[in-house]
Amino acid sequence: MKTDLRIIKTQESLRNALLSLLKIKPLESINISELCRLAKINRGTFYLHYQNVHGVFESYFEEIIDDLRKSYEEPYLQTDFNIQNLKSDMIIIFHHVKRYEGFYQIIFDEASPVRYYYKLFHAIRKMMKELTMNSVDFLPEKQVEYFVSYQTNAIMGILLEWHSNHFSTSPDELNEYLYSFSKLVSE
Amino acid sequence: MKTDLRIIKTQESLRNALLSLLKIKPLESINISELCRLAKINRGTFYLHYQNVHGVFESYFEEIIDDLRKSYEEPYLQTDFNIQNLKSDMIIIFHHVKRYEGFYQIIFDEASPVRYYYKLFHAIRKMMKELTMNSVDFLPEKQVEYFVSYQTNAIMGILLEWHSNHFSTSPDELNEYLYSFSKLVSE
DNA sequence: TATTTTATTGTACACCTGTTCATTTAAAAT
DNA sequence: ATTTTAAATGAACAGGTGTACAATAAAATA
Numbered sequence: 001m002k003t004d005l006r007i008i009k010t011q012e013s014l015r016n017a018l019l020s021l022l023k024i025k026p027l028e029s030i031n032i033s034e035l036c037r038l039a040k041i042n043r044g045t046f047y048l049h050y051q052n053v054h055g056v057f058e059s060y061f062e063e064i065i066d067d068l069r070k071s072y073e074e075p076y077l078q079t080d081f082n083i084q085n086l087k088s089d090m091i092i093i094f095h096h097v098k099r100y101e102g103f104y105q106i107i108f109d110e111a112s113p114v115r116y117y118y119k120l121f122h123a124i125r126k127m128m129k130e131l132t133m134n135s136v137d138f139l140p141e142k143q144v145e146y147f148v149s150y151q152t153n154a155i156m157g158i159l160l161e162w163h164s165n166h167f168s169t170s171p172d173e174l175n176e177y178l179y180s181f182s183k184l185v186s187e
Numbered sequence: 188m189k190t191d192l193r194i195i196k197t198q199e200s201l202r203n204a205l206l207s208l209l210k211i212k213p214l215e216s217i218n219i220s221e222l223c224r225l226a227k228i229n230r231g232t233f234y235l236h237y238q239n240v241h242g243v244f245e246s247y248f249e250e251i252i253d254d255l256r257k258s259y260e261e262p263y264l265q266t267d268f269n270i271q272n273l274k275s276d277m278i279i280i281f282h283h284v285k286r287y288e289g290f291y292q293i294i295f296d297e298a299s300p301v302r303y304y305y306k307l308f309h310a311i312r313k314m315m316k317e318l319t320m321n322s323v324d325f326l327p328e329k330q331v332e333y334f335v336s337y338q339t340n341a342i343m344g345i346l347l348e349w350h351s352n353h354f355s356t357s358p359d360e361l362n363e364y365l366y367s368f369s370k371l372v373s374e
Numbered sequence: 375t376a377t378t379t380t381a382t383t384g385t386a387c388a389c390c391t392g393t394t395c396a397t398t399t400a401a402a403a404t
Numbered sequence: 405a406t407t408t409t410a411a412a413t414g415a416a417c418a419g420g421t422g423t424a425c426a427a428t429a430a431a432a433t434a
Contacts, residue, residue, distance in 0.1 A: 005431060006381050033420055042383050047422070114304050115297040121347070136371070142356075146348050146364050147371070153344025154337050160308070161336035169329075177333050184323070184334065192401060193411050220390060229413050234392070 011049060011059070013039040018056045027057060028111045054113060057106070061116060064103060065123045068096045072127050089131060090155055090178055093124060094171035097159060101167050108163040117156075125152040154181075198236060198246070200226040205243045214244060215298045241300065244293070248303060251290060252310050255283045259314050276318060277342060277365055280311060281358035284346060288354050295350040304343075312339040341368075 017039035021030050030053050036043045050056055071092050097104050107116045129148045136144055158174055204226035208217050217240050223230045237243055258279045284291050294303045316335045323331055345361055 004381065006429095010382080031420065032422095043421090044384080044423085045382055048381075051422095108301070110300060110302040110305060112301050113297060114295070114299050114301045117301050117304065118297060118347075143364055143367075146345055146356075146361075147368055149344040149348035150341050150365075150368050151344070153347060154341035156344075157336040157338070157340025158333055160305075160340060161333050169333075174333075177330055178337075180330075181334055181337050191411065193399095197412080218390065219392095230391090231393085231414080232412050235411075238392095 007049075010041055010045060013041055014046065014049070014056050015060060017041075018053070018060075022106075026111075027053070027106055027109070058116070058119075061103065061107065061119065064100050065119060067100075068093070068123055071096055088175075089127065091171060091175040093155065093159075094162075094174045097162070098167060098171050104159075104163065104167075108160065121152060121156060124155060125149065128152045128155075194236075197228055197232060200228055201233065201236070201243050202247060204228075205240070205247075209293075213298075214240070214293055214296070245303070245306075248290065248294065248306065251287050252306060254287075255280070255310055258283055275362075276314065278358060278362040280342065280346075281349075281361045284349070285354060285358050291346075291350065291354075295347065307346075308339060308343060311342060312336065315339045315342075 014035065017035050018030070020038065021035065032046055032053060033043060035053060035056070036046050050059075072089070106112060107120065125148055128151050132148060132151060133144070136147060139147065155178065158178060162169055162174065201222060204222050205217070207225065208222065219233055219240060220230060222240060222243070223233050237246075259276070293299060294307065312335060315338055319335060319338060320331070323334060326334065342365065345365060349356055349361065
């Protein structure tokens with residue numbers, strides 16, 4: 001059973017309207033009424049699909065996250081599922097964020113709900129868990145969960161620093177850093 | 188020149204009203220009008236002090252962060268500025284979050300602005316920088332900044348995991364984990 | 375094509391928001 | 405105690421919010 005065409009049309013209009021508005025003003029300043037006016041959608045209809053403007057943005061962000069997931073799976077398909085080392089896998093994240101730099105400016109904006117941060121965190125965490133699961137199987141399960149979150153968020157710390165300098169470092173340089181940091185930690 | 192008594196009274200009323208409301212409903216559902224009604228403050232007056240409900244909460248959070256800073260400085264005063272090792276310093280953070288568990292439930296709530304996360308991040312980062320500065324002076328400055336953010340956010344990853352299990356692990360246990368993870372990373 | 379289903383619309387309502395401005399009132403300064 | 409300063413108030417306004425419901429129109433189905 002496929003989705004009603006009217007639903008697709010409504011959601012597309014709203015997304016396009018949001019993308020247009022984002023080119024001229026920040027997300028926080030966009031309200032439902034003006035979004036609906038631009039999208040030529042009745043305001044009541046809006047509430048049949050989303051709760052607020054963030055809902056429209058979030059549905060777009062979910063597709064961007066899907067793109068990250070695909071980037072992660074690709075190399076495995078190519079190399080016949082040979083597990084590569086953690087560091088060379090993480091460069092995928094830096095390239096992904098760089099590609100959608102404009103969006104990640106919004107994701108990491110102070111006013112954005114921390115929900116966006118969590119969405120990215122969980123996407124990266126899932127990769128991280130696959131990569132580290134085997135190497136820490138001597139740890140109790142609870143501790144493994146903590147370790148994966150610890151590792152994942154360390155990388156997100158690099159993203160935060162990257163954002164604070166307006167993504168002015170290259171993905172390759174960041175990957176070098178990441179590699180050297182993991183050598184550094186336990187001296 | 189000290190603050191006008193009327194200002195203090197207004198801000199106190201609003202804070203008390205917010206704390207009362209937080210006991211019965213989530214932060215996101217509290218609006219300015221009801222907050223002012225409860226605080227017996229004219230709504231126009233509210234805008235002379237804050238932009239939104241989060242502003243009232245944030246001013247309270249800043250004092251909680253100050254408390255963390257003080258906890259961090261204390262041991263140095265006691266032990267005559269002997270720099271202890273990184274792990275034993277970080278347990279302060281776990282105890283702090285546990286003490287204000289109710290507030291950190293809100294700070295880490297999906298709907299909260301990521302600004303709160305950043306506030307905590309920067310407080311911890313400042314401690315982390317002091318603690319690691321000397322041991323990585325062979326790195327170029329830019330890389331040091333990345334490393335400090337990497338290290339800081341790793342610890343915040345533990346806090347995220349802690350929050351997701353409703354702070355059910357003890358601070359001492361978390362500190363054990365943190366210690367073992369730093370041994371683990373570069374195998 | 376005719377019929378059924380359901381998404382969208384238009385209208386209405388009570389309430390919230392952010393701002394302005396003249397007036398009142400309380401604190402600070404003399 | 406009186407004057408000066410400035411914070412708080414109350415009223416008003418245009419616009420946004422979230423919800424409800426009957427009417428319309430477009431898509432799916434037979």
